[in-house]
Amino acid sequence: MGLRDDVARVLIPEDELQARVAGLGQAINETYTDEDCPLLVCVLKGAFVFLADLTRHLKVRHEVDFMEISSYGAGTESTGVVRILLDLEQSIEGRHVLIVEDIVDSGRTLAYMRRNLQTRGPASLRVCALLSKPSCREVDVTLDWVGFEVPNEFVVGYGLDYAEEYRNLSFIGVLKEEVYAKSD
Amino acid sequence: MGHREIPAEIERVLLDEATIRVRVRELAAQIGADYAEINDLVLVGVLKGAFVFLSDLARNLTVPHDVDFIALSSYNKGVVSTGAVRLIMDTRSSVTGRNVLIVEDILDTGYTLDYLFRAFQARKPASLRTCVFVSKPDRHQVKVPIDYLGFEVPDEWLVGYGLDYADRFRTLPYIGVLEREVYETEG
Numbered sequence: 135m136g137l138r139d140d141v142a143r144v145l146i147p148e149d150e151l152q153a154r155v156a157g158l159g160q161a162i163n164e165t166y167t168d169e170d171c172p173l174l175v176c177v178l179k180g181a182f183v184f185l186a187d188l189t190r191h192l193k194v195r196h197e198v199d200f201m202e203i204s205s206y207g208a209g210t211e212s213t214g215v216v217r218i219l220l221d222l223e224q225s226i227e228g229r230h231v232l233i234v235e236d237i238v239d240s241g242r243t244l245a246y247m248r249r250n251l252q253t254r255g256p257a258s259l260r261v262c263a264l265l266s267k268p269s270c271r272e273v274d275v276t277l278d279w280v281g282f283e284v285p286n287e288f289v290v291g292y293g294l295d296y297a298e299e300y301r302n303l304s305f306i307g308v309l310k311e312e313v314y315a316k317s318d
Numbered sequence: 319m320g321h322r323e324i325p326a327e328i329e330r331v332l333l334d335e336a337t338i339r340v341r342v343r344e345l346a347a348q349i350g351a352d353y354a355e356i357n358d359l360v361l362v363g364v365l366k367g368a369f370v371f372l373s374d375l376a377r378n379l380t381v382p383h384d385v386d387f388i389a390l391s392s393y394n395k396g397v398v399s400t401g402a403v404r405l406i407m408d409t410r411s412s413v414t415g416r417n418v419l420i421v422e423d424i425l426d427t428g429y430t431l432d433y434l435f436r437a438f439q440a441r442k443p444a445s446l447r448t449c450v451f452v453s454k455p456d457r458h459q460v461k462v463p464i465d466y467l468g469f470e471v472p473d474e475w476l477v478g479y480g481l482d483y484a485d486r487f488r489t490l491p492y493i494g495v496l497e498r499e500v501y502e503t504e505g
Contacts, residue, residue, distance in 0.1 A: 137382060176369075178387055179410075186373035189489030193323070197485040200365055202387070202407060220389055220407040223366075224485075293373075298384040298411075302376035 137300055141307035145289060146282055148304045154281045155184070158262060159191025161279055162232070165260075168195040172230040175222065177247065178202040180236035183293035183301070184264045184281075188234065199223050203243070214242030214273070218250075231256040235263040236293045237284075241275040248275065265289065265306070282306075288314055325487070328477070328494035333452075333469060335491050338479060341468050342371070345449065346378030349419070349466060358416045358444070359383040362409060364390065364434070367423035367480040370489065371451045371468075375421065383419075386410055390430060403433050418443040419465075423480035425453040428460040435462060452476065452493065475501055 146154075166172045176185040178200055189198060202220035205211065231251055238244055244261065252259055264281040284306070290296050291303030296314055300307070324331065333341075353359050363372040365387055376385055389407035418438055425431055431448060438446050447465035456473040475498075477483050478490030483501060487494070 179385060182363075182369045182385075182387075183373045183377070186370045186489075189370075190491040192489060195486070196489070198366060198369075198488060200369075200387075200389070202410075204410075219410075220365075223391075299382060301385055302379060302383070304377050 137303065138307075140300070140310050140313045141290070141303070142310045144305050144307050145284060145287070146306040151281075151292060151305060152187070155187045155264075156191050158264075158279050158281055159188055162188075162192060162262065163194045166194045166196070166230060170230045170257075171195045171197065172232045173222075173224065173226060174198045174232050174234050175226075175251070176200050176234045177236075178220070180293040180295065180301070181234050181264075184236050185234050188262070197224070201247075203247075211242070214240075214244075214246035216243055216246060225254070226251060227255045228257050230258045231260070233259070233261045235261060237265040237267065237289070238263045238275065238277060238280075239267050239270045240272040242273055245273045245275045264292070265294075324494070325490075327487070327497050327500045328490075329497045331492050331494050332471065332474075332476065333479070333493040338468075338492065339374075342374045343378050345466050345468060346375055346380075349375075349449065350380045353381045353383075353417065356417050356445075357382070359419060360409075360411070360413060360416050361385050361419050361421050361449075362413070362438075363387050363421045364423070364430070365407070366488070367482065368421050368451075370480040371423050372421045375449070384411070386413075388434075390434075403430050405437070413438060413441050413443045415442065415444050417445045418447070420446070420448045422448065422450045423452070424476070425450045425462065425464060426457045428458045428462040431462045432460045451479065452481075 199222045203216040204219055206217055260278040262279040263277050265284050266280045267284055267286055269286045288309040289306050290300035290309050291306045295301040296309055361383055386409040390403045391406050449466035450464050451468040452471045453467055454471055454473050475496040476493050477487035477496050478493045482488035483496050
């Protein structure tokens with residue numbers, strides 16, 4: 135089964151993606167000092183590919199930590215409240231925290247994550263998102279760095295999946311409508 | 319991507335980026351060939367260290383697969399591993415009846431992978447294999463089957479490509495040997 139055949143078109147080719155990730159890394163290098171030692175917080179699963187490439191470009195001293203979350207299901211979506219399956223290994227009190235996200239859609243989950251982490255008293259809290267879909271935004275959430283603004287289409291690859299597939303594509307593609315329409 | 323200066327704490331580079339890239343591609347080709355006729359492959363990455371290797375391995379894999387993660391913590395935070403590990407986050411989906419490939423950054427004493435192997439075996443997967451990026455044969459305390467291995471490495475403190483020293487140096491794009499004085503004085 136050819137995963138690439140299910141992609142209608144390449145939205146962001148690999149070289150463009152890599153160049154932008156390098157640029158984001160550079161911006162982060164210029165924002166923090168070694169003393170800040172920012173903690174990059176990766177929200178699984180989707181963001182791990184972005185995190186792996188982004189951190190290869192970081193010269194500034196930093197650490198990484200992971201969170202895994204899941205939705206409580208119907209009824210809680212509007213609040214963005216999620217269940218934390220894996221919390222950070224480290225305390226972030228007094229730390230400079232940078233949330234690394236693959237995509238910001240409605241913004242509800244991210245807004246909740248921001249509030250959640252903010253209560254822990256970090257020295258600073260920023261967000262670096264690879265992709266943002268501004269046309270889908272339902273709540274205001276500050277994104278300090280955005281890789282690409284993308285239209286409201288079903289995007290896959292580079293960590294983004296559809297039913298766990300397409301995550302490992304090295305580019306961002308738009309999924310053919312027939313792929314996600316048939317199983318709905 | 320050799321634009322990051324090598325930190326003073328790194329004695330030498332053991333595996334550079336190009337060497338790693340080539341080997342990851344070879345491993346992916348080997349895995350792709352072995353699983354070509356097999357459906358329902360799930361790569362289980364062991365946090366935190368394996369995320370870098372997993373991200374590169376998965377991108378080079380041509381066979382369809384899922385990615386899942388588990389997080390472990392050692393009961394003993396010291397340098398010497400006791401073998402006891404605590405599962406702090408399990409996989410999101412069940413592995414029963416599926417083809418599981420555990421992806422680890424390093425095999426040191428083998429206690430962690432041994433524990434994981436037995437834990438996953440008990441869940442009755444269709445098949446269970448291991449893929450380890452670097453292995454330190456001199457350190458092995460228990461015998462764990464490695465199906466896919468990146469490199470055998472000497473018994474030195476290695477950092478980079480997922481491997482850390484107290485959470486530092488984990489994201490170096492190469493694998494380097496940590497200066498002895500770093501862990502002998504600070505640790």
